[in-house]
Amino acid sequence: MADAGPKKEKRTVFRLAAVGIGLLPLVLLEAGLRLFLPADDHSDPYAGFGGNVPVFNLDGDTYRTANGREPFLAPQEFSATKSTNGLRVFCFGGSTVFGRPFHSATAFPRWLELQLQAESPGRRVEVVNCGGISYASYRIVPMLRECLQYEPDVMVLATGHNEFLEDRTYSSLKARSAITVALDSLRIVRTGRKWLARTPQKEAPDARNAGFVTRLDAESGYASYKRDPEWRRRVLTQFEEAIQQIIRDCRAAAVPLLIVRLGSNLRDCPPFKSEHRANLSADEEAHWQLLIDQARDAEKAKPSDAMEYYRQALEIDAEHALTHYRMARVLDRLDDPKAAEHYYEAKDEDVCPLRMFESQANYLKVVAEQYSLPFVDADSHLRDLSNEGLPGFDWYLDHVHPTIGGHQEIALLIADALRRRFPDLGDKWDSTSQRTIYENHFSGLRFNYLSDGGRRLDWLEDWARRAKLADEVLPNSADGFVRLGVRRMDFGALPEALFAFSRAVELDGSVRDKIREHRAQMRAYGRGESANAIKDSKESGNENP
The missing domain is CATH 3.40.50.1110 (SGNH hydrolase)
Known part of the structure; x- marks a missing residue:
């Protein structure tokens, strides 16, 4: 029995040595990959959490x-x-x-x-x-x-x-264990994962x-x-x-x-997604919907009536983001300073908060x-x-x-x-x-730099499901058409921008001052050619708005 201790220690050493010999090829392979392969900085979904992908x-x-x-x-x-x-x-x-x-x-x-x-x-x-x-x-x-x-x-x-x-x-x-993070840092694991994922x-x-x-x-x-x-x-x-x-x-x-x-x-940004408050009854929702329909019908001809319908709808459900936005747009048309309050409520009640x-x-x-x-x-x-x-x-x-x-x-x-x-x-x-x-x-920018930005924005808005709310941002005032024209100018869409400015002037000739102000801004921002296009065009409602 006196020899039991030394025999047990020998068995332990033998087992550890066997494990080490078994792992040796993996250790050598890892060392070889690190030595002979370039740094693996592939796109990594863990980037920013494990700290293993440099900037x-x-x-x-x-x-x-x-x-x-x-x-x-x-x-x-x-x-x-x-x-x-x-x-x-x-x-x-x-x-x-x-x-x-x-x-x-x-x-x-x-x-x-x-x-x-x-x-x-x-x-x-x-x-x-x-x-x-x-x-x-x-x-x-x-x-x-x-x-x-x-x-x-x-x-x-x-x-x-x-x-x-x-x-x-x-x-x-972010909740990964330290062991998982360590494994993900091994070149063998990363190379193997890359080799197995052969689908382009x-x-x-x-x-x-x-x-x-x-x-x-x-x-x-x-x-x-x-x-x-x-x-x-x-x-x-x-x-x-x-x-x-x-x-x-x-x-x-x-x-x-x-x-x-x-x-x-x-x-010019309706909330991405709206939901009713919790515990809204079916009768309350039906009444709310009736008020919304009446408000939408009244918006163009009788904005004051529309405002009252929206006010009643918000009394039923003050958490519906799109109702706040629609209320704000009506108040904006009426030059009511309370519009700001509802624009902010629309943003903060957005269920998809981007x-x-x-x-x-x-x-x-x-x-x-x-x-x-x-x-x-x-x-x-x-x-x-x-x-x-x-x-x-x-x-x-x-x-x-x-x-x-x-x-x-x-x-x-x-x-x-x-x-x-x-x-x-x-x-x-x-x-x-x-x-x-x-x-x-x-x-020094390439000729299609601005228009490429417009195409990219189309993709982004499709990604964010903005088509669902396209009607919500249609201009409903002269100021709205001026803002639309400004946006189109940034994407190099000159004819479309001038058309928007023209519509603005048709609705309210006083917005020529705002168009002049934007033209001056564009010159200060180094876009004199675009500014001159606004000045020289007749599309804005005046040869020299």
């Missing part, structure tokens, strides 16, 4: 966007060795930062870089666009952590619209393929959105946690963080004040530039994506904030320099 790869003396991050991130590059007098800015967010429905060439990070370089010609300015299509805030956290290694001078954060679009889909991935993937123009799935990508995606207060609360909590984590990471690295509060389209809630927007301001962070209120700025403080197609191309001029305005705001942070940046450029640089940049 940028080193290519010689330049960092470039990893192939696996496209098409979700725009191709970007910056020097591996930062200039001694360089200024390096990283901008994080979703598709607005990316530049959708166009590309990064007309997104605010690009306009910001052009301005800062013009104002500081002796410095090397690099503004890196890290906007990810459909990226929610928690996906930004690991990206920002990586970019803190690249000697940034400031981080710009503009997020909030995608929290309910992408979060729910990836809840199971369609090339994705946006976020629908390449392993990136959002709720709206599925056939049942739109239907899956239901009124769920608890789910909303959890998502908003996670949003706040992600913002707090980003702030902690920047503070730990002693890198300034600038927060941008983005806005959204209020006037525009950030007011609570999110307010949280960004509160947290910036709490930590004394630079804060750019793009939302308020574009509202201030809109009639009655209610932006529509005049500043947003769809539900959240700003016009090109809107991006330029956001860049100007950020540049002002950075100039306060870095006094040695140089004097603010004058209007002539601004216009010249903008014009030169536009002249």
Whole structure:
């Protein structure tokens, strides 16, 4: 019995050695794959959670966007060795930062870089666009952590619209165990998975393929959105946690963080999905529907009557988002300031919330004040530039994506904030320099750049099931036709834009002043040719509106 202990130890050692010998081929294969195969930066549905897919790869003396991050991130590059007098800015967010429905060439990070370089010609300015299509805030956290290694001078954060679009889909991935994360990091596992998945993937123009799935990508995606207060609360909590984590990471690295509060389209964007309140009886719903039908019939000829019908319908169900939107449109036509209240209610009661809630927007301001962070209120700025403080197609191309001029305005705001942070940046450029640089940049865009953006927007609106509500955004006033004309100009659809301006003038000749104002804006934004087309055309109701 005295020999039992040593014999047991020998058996244990033998078994461990046998296991080790059995695993040795796998260890050698893993080492060989890592040694002889290029870095595997394929599109990975776990990107942003496991931290195993980089945002940028080193290519010689330049960092470039990893192939696996496209098409979700725009191709970007910056020097591996930062200039001694360089200024390096990283901008994080979703598709607005990316530049959708166009590309990064007309997104605010690009306009910001052009301005800062013009104002500081002796410095090397690099503004890196890290906007990810459909990226929610928690996906930004690991990206920002990586970019803190690249000697940034400031981080710009503009997020909030995608929290309910992408979060729910990836809840199971975020809950993966440490063992699963470790296995997914092995080159054998990743190569084997790639070899087994031999079915070719369609090339994705946006976020629908390449392993990136959002709720709206599925056939049942739109239907899956239901009124769920608890789910909303959890998502908003996670949003706040992600913002707090980003702030902690920047503070730990002693890198300034600038927060941008983005806005959204209020006037020309009906809610994506509406639902009745809970416990609405059949009789109540029938009465509600009767009132809605009466309101719709009265809208054109008797808007005051329509307003009263909508008011009664909201007394039955104050949670129906589309009713609020229709009420707002009627009040807007009557120049009633209460329209704003219902536009905001329509947004916040949206069951498919692709525009950030007011609570999110307010949280960004509160947290910036709490930590004394630079804060750019793009939302308020574009509202201030809109009639009655209610932006529509005049500043947003769809539900959240700003016009090109809107991006330029956001860049100007950020540049002002950075100039306060870095006094040695140089004097603010004058209007002539601004216009010249903008014009030169536009002249370098490909000829179909704007029209491609229009086609991409058509795809996006189909993806978001907007055809269901197409009638809700038809212009019902002269101002509505002016906004439609502005939107069409951004996509290079000149004849269609001029037709919209003409209809506006037919309804109300006083809108010529608004058309003149837009023409002046386009000149300031470097689009003099388009501005001249408005001036010279007779389609706007006047040879020189």
